[in-house]
Amino acid sequence: MRTEKDFLGEQVLPDNALYGIHSLRAAGNFPIKMEFQKDWYRALGQTKLACYLTCQAFIKTARSKYGKIPGAFTVISDDIIGKMIITAGEVAEGNYFDHFIVPAVQGGAGTSMNMNINEIIANATLLKLGSVPGNYTLIDPIEHANIFQSTNDVVPTSLRLAAMKLLLQLEEDINNLRFSVEKVESRYRNNLRTAYTQMQEAIPSSWGMLLGAYNEALSRDWWRVSKSLERIKTVNLGGSAAGTGITVPRWFIMEVVPELQRLTGLPVSRSENLSDATSNHDSLVEVHAILKAFAVNLEKMVSDLRLLASDISGSKEVFLPQLQVGSSVMPGKVNPVIPEFVISSAHKVYANDQLITSLTAQGCLDLNAYLPVIGHALLESIRLLSASAQSLTKGLFSGIEINSDLSRSRLFGSPAVTTALVPYIGYNKSAHLARLMKENGIDIFSANKELKLIDESRLKSILKPGNLLKTGFSLGDLDTKEK
Numbered sequence: 001m002r003t004e005k006d007f008l009g010e011q012v013l014p015d016n017a018l019y020g021i022h023s024l025r026a027a028g029n030f031p032i033k034m035e036f037q038k039d040w041y042r043a044l045g046q047t048k049l050a051c052y053l054t055c056q057a058f059i060k061t062a063r064s065k066y067g068k069i070p071g072a073f074t075v076i077s078d079d080i081i082g083k084m085i086i087t088a089g090e091v092a093e094g095n096y097f098d099h100f101i102v103p104a105v106q107g108g109a110g111t112s113m114n115m116n117i118n119e120i121i122a123n124a125t126l127l128k129l130g131s132v133p134g135n136y137t138l139i140d141p142i143e144h145a146n147i148f149q150s151t152n153d154v155v156p157t158s159l160r161l162a163a164m165k166l167l168l169q170l171e172e173d174i175n176n177l178r179f180s181v182e183k184v185e186s187r188y189r190n191n192l193r194t195a196y197t198q199m200q201e202a203i204p205s206s207w208g209m210l211l212g213a214y215n216e217a218l219s220r221d222w223w224r225v226s227k228s229l230e231r232i233k234t235v236n237l238g239g240s241a242a243g244t245g246i247t248v249p250r251w252f253i254m255e256v257v258p259e260l261q262r263l264t265g266l267p268v269s270r271s272e273n274l275s276d277a278t279s280n281h282d283s284l285v286e287v288h289a290i291l292k293a294f295a296v297n298l299e300k301m302v303s304d305l306r307l308l309a310s311d312i313s314g315s316k317e318v319f320l321p322q323l324q325v326g327s328s329v330m331p332g333k334v335n336p337v338i339p340e341f342v343i344s345s346a347h348k349v350y351a352n353d354q355l356i357t358s359l360t361a362q363g364c365l366d367l368n369a370y371l372p373v374i375g376h377a378l379l380e381s382i383r384l385l386s387a388s389a390q391s392l393t394k395g396l397f398s399g400i401e402i403n404s405d406l407s408r409s410r411l412f413g414s415p416a417v418t419t420a421l422v423p424y425i426g427y428n429k430s431a432h433l434a435r436l437m438k439e440n441g442i443d444i445f446s447a448n449k450e451l452k453l454i455d456e457s458r459l460k461s462i463l464k465p466g467n468l469l470k471t472g473f474s475l476g477d478l479d480t481k482e483k
Contacts, residue, residue, distance in 0.1 A: 001013065001014060001015060002014075002015050002132075002133070002134045004020050004021035004134055004136075005021070006021050006022065006025075008025075011024050011025065013134070015132070015133070016133065017099065017123075017133060018096055018099035018119065018120045018123040018124055018133060019099050019100070019101050019116055019119050019120060019123075020115075020119035020122075020123065020133075020134065020141060022111075022112065022115035022116070022118075022119060022141070023100075023101050023102055023112065023115060023116040023119055024101070026101075026102045026106060026108075026112035026115070026116070027101045027102060027103070029106075029107070030102070030103050030105065030106045030107070030112070032103050032105055033103065034103045034104040034105050034376075035103070035104060036100055036102060036103065036104045036113065036376075037104065037162065037375075037376060037379045037380070038094060038097055039162040039165065039166060039379055039383075040113075040158060040159060040162045040375060040376075040379060041091070041094070041097055041100055041117075042091070042092050042093070042094050042162070043092075043158040043159070043161035043162035043165070044091065044113070044114075044117045044154065044155075044158040045088050045089070045090070045091030045092030045093070045117070046088075046092040046158070046161060046260070046263055046264055047154050047157050047158040047161065047237065047260065048088040048091065048117060048121060048145070048149075048154070049085060049088035049089055049091075049092055049263060050237070050256055050257075050259045050260035050263050051147070051148060051149055051154075051237075051256060052081055052084050052085045052088055052147075053085060053259050053263075054148075054252055054255050054256040054259045055076065055081065055147055055148055055252065056078075056081050056082070056085065057255065057259075058148075058249055058251050058252050058255070059075060059076070059081070061251065062251075074143045074144065074147060076144055076147065079129075080125070080129070080138075080139060080144065083125045083128045083129060084121060084125050084139070084144065084145065086125075086128065087120075087121050087124045087125045087128065088121055090124070091117065091120065091121065096120050096124055099116075099120050100113075100116050100117070100120065101116065102116045104372065104373070104376040105372070105373050105376065106372050106373075107369070108151075108369070109151060109152065109155070109367055109368070109369040109370075109371060109372070110151050110152075110154075110155035110371055110372050111151045112372075113151075113155065113372060114146070114149075114151040114154055114155055115141065115151075117145075118141035118142065118145035118146050119141045119145070121141075121145045122136065122139045122140065122141040122144060122145045125139050125145075126138060126139050148238075148247070148248045148249065148252050148256075149240075150239075150240045150241045150247075152236075152239070152240070152241050152242065152278055152367055153235075153236045153237045153238060153239045153240060153243075153274075153278065154237070155371055155372070155375075156235065156236060156277070156278070156281070156371060157235040157236060157237040157260070157268075159284075159371065159375040159378070159379075160232045160233070160235055160268070161260075161264060161266060161268070162375075162379055163232060163284075163287070163375075163378055163379060163382065164229050164232065164233070164266050164267075164268075165266070166379060166382040166383060166386070167225060167228050167229060167287075167382060168229075169382075169386055170225055170382055170385055170386045170389070171222060171225050171226050173385075173386045173389035173390055173393070174218060174221055174222045174225060174294070174389055175222055176389070176390075176393050177218060177389045177392055177393045177397070178215055178218045178219060178222060180392070180393045180397035180398060181211055181214055181215045181218060181397055182215050183397070184211055184397055184400055185207075185208050185211035185212050185215055186208075188206075188207035188208055188211065188402050188404060189206065189207070189208030189212075190206060190208060190465045190466070190469065191206055191207045191208070191402065191404040191407065191408065191465075192204060192205070192206055192207075192404075192407065192408045192411050192465055192468065192469075193205055193206060193207050193210065193317070193407040193408075193410075193411060194407070194410060194411045194414050194416050194417075195209075195210075195416070201414045201415065201416040202416050202419075203416055203419045203420070204411055204416065204417050204419065204420050204463075204468050204469075205469075206465065206469050207402055207404070207407070208469075209469070210304075214297075214301045217297040217300075217301070218297065220293075220297075221293065221294040221297055224290045224293065224294070225290060225291075225294065228287045228290055229266075229267060230267075231283045231286050231287050232283050232284065232287055233266070233267045233268055233269055234268075234269055234270070234271040234272075234277060234283075235257060235260070235268050235269070235270065235271060235277065236270075236271050236274045236277035236278045237256050237257050237260060237270070238252060238253035238254075238256050238257065238270065238274070239253075239271075239274030239275070239277065239278050241367075242275060242278055242279070242366040242367065243273070243274035243275030243276070243277065243278035243279070243366070244274070244275065245274065253270075254270075257269060257270040275366065278366065278367060279363055279365065279366050279367055279368065280363065280368075281360050281363065281368055281371065281374065282360065284356060284360060284374060284375075284378055285356055285357055285360050287378070288352065288353050288356045288357075288377075288378055288381060289353065291349060291353075291381050291382065291385060292349055292350060292353045294385055295345070295346035295349040295350065295381075295385060295388075296346070298342050298345075298346055298385070298388055298389075298392070299342065299343050299346040299347075302338070302339035302342045302343060302392070302396075303339065303343065305318060305320065305336075305339060305396070305400070306320075306336045306339040306340070306343075309336060310336075315403075315406060316403065317402060317403050317406050317407045317410070318400065318401075318402055318403075319400065319401040319402070319403070320336055320338070320339075320396060320399075320400060321338075321395060321396060321398070321399035321400065322334045323337055323338065323395055324337060338391050338392060338395045338396045339396070341388065341391055342388045342391065342392060345384040345385065345387065345388045346388070348380070348381070348384055349381045349384060349385065352377035352378070352380060352381045353381075355373070355374070355377050356374050356377050356378060359373060359374050360374060409443075412443045412444050412445065412463070413437070413441075413442070413443040413444075414437075415433075415434035415435075415437050415438050417444050417463070418430040418431070418433045418434040418437070418444065420462060420463065420468055421433065421453075421454065421459075421462065423473050423477070423478060424454060424458075424462065424478060425453050425454055429453050432451060432453065433447050433448060433451060433453060436450065436451060444459070444463070445459065445460075
């Protein structure tokens with residue numbers, strides 16, 4: 001065991017722990033087992049790496065200009081900073097994550113997570129130098145690992161990196177889902193069905209129209225998500241505690257974000273107002289609203305399909321893939337688990353949206369103390385939506401089947417089909433047909449034979465998919481000659 005000190009006192013830690021006293025205190029203060037997002041952890045490593053590379057270049061540039069660097073700030077030796085660069089790169093790859101002991105929900109605006117990363121980098125680098133964890137006279141978590149940085153610029157910057165990477169994946173997942181829906185739409189494009197309004201039979205439609213409406217909504221979602229990076233690409237790295245850049249060399253402030261851009265390949269840029277980027281996070285609210293809109297569209301779509309595939313209405317027109325046994329008691333029962341997973345995920349996104357909205361508004365003066373939980377909720381929502389899109393692509397639309405013959409016969413047996421005749425024989429005559437169909441349980445062709453309201457061949461022509469599914473009608477369509 002080893003003992004570490006801070007100005008509050010001492011703590012005992014395991015000899016091989018790469019975390020230190022700051023992390024240990026935080027883990028004790030926030031006793032909840034809610035694991036920190038690994039994507040954010042890796043982004044913190046990338047942010048630190050950009051800082052160390054920029055610091056290395058700054059020291060080299062300063063030495064060439066001044067010889068001996070003036071001032072009292074720490075000048076890190078080439079050997080130490082070189083190995084810190086290697087360690088930060090390892091963190092960016094996800095290494096040492098088991099030494100990150102600070103939970104996702106925490107107080108302190110992210111100081112705990114920043115110090116946990118600093119301690120990991122310091123101690124892992126000490127091992128590279130042949131020393132032992134805790135030997136902070138050689139490498140200090142604050143003097144060295146946190147050089148030219150603050151929690152208040154490192155944490156929000158790394159959050160945006162993590163979010164941008166996940167958003168790129170979400171964009172791809174939405175596209176894949178669009179393509180899978182489009183395939184089903186193409187297969188059933190002209191297959192007739194009854195459209196419903198307020199869960200009542202309404203008018204003739206097609207499966208292509210229903211699925212096409214889903215696909216159109218997903219196209220909007222894809223477009224909005226593809227633009228999300230623009231909303232969060234500006235970062236405050238170099239702004240230090242409150243965006244003033246205090247304690248940070250101006251050269252570093254100008255160079256660190258371009259370095260971060262080169263490292264990540266992401267379109268990050270330095271905010272023109274570092275104080276604003278430090279204290280205001282409305283762009284995160286805006287992006288999450290886009291995610292919420294996607295969740296709404298997913299819930300609407302899968303709720304429809306779950307209803308259409310249910311046993312409530314007797315013979316089913318829609319069949320979802322059977323993926324797993326649905327009951328430990330009822331033999332043969334199979335549940336619509338993919339729609340239920342998506343609906344559950346969507347409601348978690350809605351809850352996260354309320355949390356992000358309210359806690360972003362809780363930002364006080366020059367900083368928002370709640371960024372850790374805001375960031376956790378944002379990243380969680382993106383991951384949930386990616387998982388939802390993937391599960392729909394692989395587990396639902398790849399195997400969905402529609403009984404087109406049944407849906408067609410149901411349409412012609414439904415009074416809803418008489419709506420198509422209104423332009424040809426008027427509302428009242430169409431209503432006579434509908435009433436007879438409903439009272440006798442017969443289809444439109446049998447009802448028309450009895451009432452003789454329209455020529456039989458004309459009726460068949462009107463009810464062909466190509467005519468029935470046209471957008472509106474023209475006066476030429478009303479010609480009494482058979483089309």
